[in-house]
Amino acid sequence: MGEAERQAAWHQFVQHLPVAAALLDQGLRYVTVSPRWCQDFGLDAVQVAGKPYTVLFDDTEGYWQQAFQRVLQHRTTEGADEAVLRRQDGRTFWVRWCAQPCPLSHEAASGLILVLEDQTEAHQARKALASSQHLLSSLLSGLLEGVMALQPIYNLEGEVVDFVWLLANPRAHLLLGQTETLVGQRLRKVLPGHQTLGLFAAYAQVVRTGIPFQTTLYYDQDGIRAWFHLTATPLEDGVAVIFRDVTEALQAEQALRERERLFRLLAENMTDLVGLHDAEGRFVYVSPSAERITGYPPEAFIGQHLEAFWHPEDQTRWGTLLQQVPSGEQPVALLHRFRHQKGHYIWLETHLKAIRDEKGRIVQLQTSSRDVTDRVQAEQELAQRNRELQEFAYVASHDLQEPLRKVRAFAELLKEEYTPLLNEEGRYYLERMHDAATRMSRLIEDLLTLSRVTTQGRPFERVDLKAVLDQVLVDLEVSIAETGARVHCEGHWPVIEADPTQMRQLLQNLIGNALKFRHADRRPEIWLRARIEAAASGGSLCYLEVQDNGIGFDEKYLDRIFSPFQRLHSRDRYAGTGMGLAICRRIVERHHGQLTARSRPGEGATFLVILPLHQPPMASSRNLPE
Template sequence: MLGTYEDITERKRSEQIIKENNERLQLALQAASMGTWEWSIMKNHMVWSPETLKVFSIHSEEFGGTYEAYLAFATPESRQEVDEKIQSFLRESRHSAVIQYEHKIIRGDGTSGWIEMRGALFLDHTDQPVRMIGVCADVSARKGIAVQLEAYTAELERSNRELQEFAYVASHDLQEPLRKIQTFGDRLQNKYNPVLDERGQDYLERMQSAAARMQALIVDLLSFSRVRTHGQPFGEVDLHQTVLQVLQDLEIKIAEVQAEIIVADLLVIEADALQMKQLFQNLLSNALKFYRPGIPLKINVRSRVVESFCEIVVVDNGIGFDQKYTDRIFIVFERLHGRDVYPGTGVGLAICRRIVERHNGYIRVQSKLGEGSTFIVGLPVKQTLSATATNHEV
C-alpha cells in the first residue's frame, strides 16, 4: 500500500490571509462608496462588482455587461466626450497605464449623479489592449460642493462688480451734488449770515455739518471699496518709517489731546506700502479719538515675530469698551458711541480688517471698559507667490 502525505497548513494560512485581505478591501471600498469593474476588451464583456452596481443604482440583471451598456448611463451631453477619452487612451497608452476621469450619469432609478472612474490597461504580447481593471466611485457630494462653490464665486464676482460700480457712482454722481450743497452753504454763510436770524443760522450750520459728514462718509466708503480693487503690488515696507510718517500727518491731533506715543523698532515686511500707511492711520486715529478726558493719553506701538508673522501691537489707555463688542467694531457703520460724543463714520476699523485680510493676516482686539484697548495685527513677513499674484489688482 502506497500513499503520499502533504502538509497544507501553510497553504491554508496563506488562503486565510488572502481572504481576510479581500474582506478588508471590500469593506474599504464600501466605506468609500467605491466599486470594482473589469472589462475584457477583445470580448467586449464588462463585469461590475455589487458596489459598482450600487453606485449606478441597478441590479446585476439590469446591466448589459458591455462597454456600450456602460456608456448608456452617461448623460447625453457627456457620452461622446467619455467615449472619445477612453478610445484615445486605448490607442495611445502602454501596459499598466492608468486613466482617471469623471462624468455625469443617469442612474437606474432616474436620478443623476457624478462618478469617478479609474482603470489600469493591460496589453497582450503584440501590444494590443486586451483588458482593463479599475474602480468606480460616487463623487456626487464632492461635485455638488464644487458646483456650489462655483456659484458662490460667481456671486462674489458679481458683488465685487457692483461694489466697483458703486465706487464709481460715489466718486462722481454722489459727490457732485454734495459739492454744490457745500458751495451754496458757504455762500450763505459768507454773504447772508447777517440777515439770518438765530434759527436760520442754526439751520445753516446743521446743513453744513451734515454735508461735511456725508463727504467724510463717501470718502471712507470709497477707501473701503478700493482696498482690494485698487491695491498696489506687494513690496518691501519699513513699518517703522511708515508709522513715523503717519505721526507727522497726525501731529495736530496729537498735540490737541497731548498724547504721548512711544514707537519701538518695527519690522520690515512684504506689503502694500500705501495700505500699511492707511492701516496705521486708522489705528492711531482711533486711539487718539477715544481718550479719557483728564487722563494723559499714552499709546505704545511695537512689533514681534510669531512664527512667519509680524505681530503689530498698538496699546492705548483710552476709554476702552466691553469685550463682548469685539466683533462689532470691525463691521462697517457699527458704532459703540454716539456721533455727538465721538465723531466719525464707523468705517475706519472695517478698512483695517479688509487691508489685513488682503495681506492674508489677522486682526483682533483686547479691551476693558475704562482701561484701554490693545489691537493686535498679524501680517506675514513674506507673502507667498500665489498671494502676491492674487493681490496685484489695480
C-alpha cells in the same frame, strides 16, 4: 705533549669542525675559528686570530664574558637555545650556543671552545609568525562578526560526530552568550541547538564536500534569540564559521518594506497627484491618481521634469519655488496651470518638500498636487462680482459727491448772503443743513476709501514695517504734540509681503484712534509692539499691537466697532464717520490676516493685527486662459 703541540692539535680539530666554532684562550682571545664561523659571521680567520672576542662582538651588557668566566672557573659547560650576537659594525645574529672548557696547556681550563649555530632566519620566522598571530588576534578581536574555527571529530566509520573549537574571537563569545572560553570545547555540548536547527549537519557537509555553506536564520535555541547571517567555509582539516547578528537590520528592512507598502497603498488611493523626483526635479514615481487628474498615465511622467507640463507663463516660477525649499523643512506651495492630456489647462496647487541627506543636500523632491480648477474659477467669479459691486459703490459714491457739492455751495451762499435776513430758527436750519451735507461728504469719502482697499490696491511687495511706522509717526507728530502723548516702540518690526500704502493707512488709523479716544484724566500713552511667531500650519506670522490707556470699550461691542458706519460714541464727543476700523479690517483681510481687540471700559484698548510674512500662492493667481 708540549703546549705548542697541544694548541696545534686543537687548531687542527677546530678547522675540521663542520659547525661554526671558535677556540678562545684563558684571556678570551681568539686562537682559531672554523671555516663555517668565518662564513656565517663574515669574518677572516687571519684577522680574528689573537684578538679579544670584544674587538669583534659587542658585549656591553657582559653576557658573554660572564658565561665564559663560569666555563673557565667552574670547568662547566654553558649554553643557550637563543642569544643575541652583535658585531661591532652593527650586524646582529641570533644563535644557539654551547661553550665548554678546553685544555690548551697543562692547566685543565686554560681555554674554551665555543660552538655557535646561526638561528637568525629561524628567529625572524618565529618573530614574523608571532607578529602575524598578534595581528590576526587583533583583527579578530576588532571584528563585528563572530569568527570560529572548528575541527571535526570522527567515529570509527569516518563520520563526523562532533566538532571542537580551535578558535573563537571575542565577538563570537558575545553573540553566542558565552563567558567561558570556547577553545577546546565540544560544539554539541555547548550549543545543542546547532543540531536542532541543522547547522551541525551543514558544517559536516562542508567538511565532506569542500563546498561553502551560507544561510540567514533565526536562532532561537541555547538561550539565544537573534537573526544570524552565517557562512561556513572549508579549512584544511575543519571548517571556518563567520556569522553576524542581523536582527536590527532585518527589522529595519521589514519596517521599511511596511512603510513602502503603506506609502504605496496611500498614494494609490489618494485623490491628490503624489510624485517623487530626483534632485533635478525629474519624476521617478507618480501615483495612479495622475491619470484621473491630468489624463496622462503615470508612466508618461517618469523621467520628465515637472514644469514641462506647466503653462509657459508659469514655468519660470519653478525656479523660484526651488529656491524657497532650502529655507525650511516645511513644504512650499505654488498655484499654477497644468496642461491636460486633452490640450486644455487645469489649475493645480502643488506643495513641494525636499528630502535631504545627512549633510543637508537635497537628494529627492516630493510633490503633492491637487486639482483646484473649480475653486479658482469660483473665486475668480466671486472676485469679479465683488469688483463689480465695489466699482458700483465707487461710481455711486462718486456721483453722489456732485449734488452734495451743490448743496454745500448753496448753503455757503445762504450763510454769506442771507444770514441777516433769517431769524434764529432759519439760521439753525441752515447750520443743520450745512453740517449734514459736510458729514454726508465725509461718509462718501470714507465709503470710497473702503471700496478702494480691494479695487485700487497695489500689488504685494516687500515692505519694511519699521520704515512705514516711522513715516506714520512723522505724519501724526502734530496730533501727538497737541495731545502730549508718549509713544513707545518695542520689538522687531519685520519686512513682510504687503501693500505699502495700505500698511501706512492701517497703522495711521489705529494710532490715530488711540490719540482720539484718549482719557480726559490722564496723559495719553501708546505702546506699539511687533513680534514674529511660527504658524501652526507652517510659515511665520507677524503680530502687531497698538495699545493705549484711553477710554476703552466693552468687548460685547467687539464685532460692532469693525462694521462700517458703526459708532459707540456720539459725534458731539468724538468726531468721525465710524469707517476707520472697518477700513482697517478690510485692509487686514486683503492681506490674509486677522484683526481683533481687547479692552475694558476706562482701562484702554489693545488692537492686535496678525499678518503672514509671505502671502499665499492665491494672492498672486492669474486668470484662467481662454
